[in-house]
Amino acid sequence: GRMPDASLQNAPLDVLHRVFGYSDFRGDQAAIIDQLVAGGDAVVLMPTGGGKSLTYQIPSLIRRGTGIVISPLIALMQDQVDALRAVGVKAAFLNSTQTFDERREVERDFVAGELDLLYVAPEGLATPRVQELLRQGEIALFAIDEAHCVSQWGHDFRPDYLWLSNLAELWPAVPRIALTATATEATHRELTERLGLRGAKHFVSSFDRPNIQYRIVPKDEVRRQLVAFIREQQAASVDAAGVPVPAAGIVYALSRATVEKTAEFLRAQGIDAMPYHAGLDAAVRAQTQARFLREDGVVIVATIAFGMGIDKPDVRFVAHIDLPKSVEGYYQETGRAGRDGQPSVAWLAYGLADVVQQRQLIDKSPGDRAFKQRMGHHLDAMLALCETVSCRRVNLLSYFGQQSEACGNCDTCLAPPETFDGTVPAQKLLSTVVRLKRERNQQFGAGHLIDILMGKVTPRVEQNGHQRLATWGIGNELNQAQWRGVVRQLLASGLLAVSDDGYGTLVITDASTAVLRGERRVELRRDVHESAGRGSTRAA
């Protein structure tokens, strides 16, 4: 850094005005900047859109030397650097996408003291070449972005981050700032520990995004539900001055195939939707991104890769048509809505198949037992958020260790779900599972279980003689959608499990025994099915 004309012009607020063109600091920004300018360390937990970048960019301009920014988002480095250069900041990056000559030029500039900011990927920093380079120049500070990636218990662990624990020893005099937009209390503790930031000042902003309305609905025919949701959003959309404007939104799905199919379906319904995933040509992706940023009313259907670092303030809705793997992921993705502070909606459709699929993905993943257990805990927390009968926001914030009051603006606050005593249906279902388990080498999923309970005579029921089961036809008090709701909720609460046979067979758990014995009551929520028309309610 070092702004050309020293002292007077070097107050953080002056830099904010002169370089970035903003009038005031937001939230903790000024305090964080003061801490770094004075040579201290900082740990910053601030939600997406909170303004983390300026907290290390401005100190890098004020302090002598170059600010080294460690960021795992290689794809975004070019954009970030371009944006900084556009306002006259001398910024560059080093990563694996560059040619030898490009790297050489950046290295020369750094050593010559001609860079304010240098972005490097964590895997690059761990190499002797980059470490040697850093020793030859002057460093203003280290900024560790996405610092939750150092946490082995978090949802986004990256082994390369572990090397960053060496920074404190190698450069004891250089201030460090670790930043993240998602951290539970455990992750916060762990990253502080691992990055050697015990002496740092901690700046923890509220994670509440009060302008985002959270809605989680049971999945019936998801694409039709999605169209209805998007139409509703687009009809309601006005800008800050109250003028109608087509709403932009992001729809997240897990697989590329779903992304493609969904985008096509939406287009056929007259919605200006475009697919985005890593399998598409880079030029196509860039074009899609540019349209999304510049035009009104574009809906991007994407895998989760989309949105990192995309700074579009007026995204009016984020929809998930597949269940996110963790609350951290959900929070990060929904956080891309409403960065301008205007009312926005986070909508998630989720169903039984999501739970089964996610449990299977965990089982099949190559990780060890501890890894699978961790992923299982992440999923459980996500399921608890989906199934809660109280305020979504309270549940979400408490996951990040923050207390709050019922928000009055989420779906469960606006229409508190009814609950009912589901002990008897749960017992019927569980005892069917127990009976089927006696038949070796047979895989029966939820659909077949429900057919048995509802007394259907399908080919599968006939082939296996399942009309003869004592539980055949004893479940007519609920319809199919309601039974699926029961299965989903039992799975979510650990009273049922998906076996690791790879076929999605349902099995009972230790906890189920108490229900079967009548020692444990099961409280279930009555799902409100959107497909049955607004406001109508069907049980389970």
Ligand code: ADP
């Ligand atoms: P984060 O990294 O926390 O998600 P960014 O640093 O990308 O957030 O900032 C989000 C947006 O807010 C950007 O468009 C940024 O330029 C803007 N911004 C940040 N600080 C201020 C401020 N003090 N005044 C006005 N706009 C700001």
Ligand code: ZN
């Ligand atoms: Zn609420």
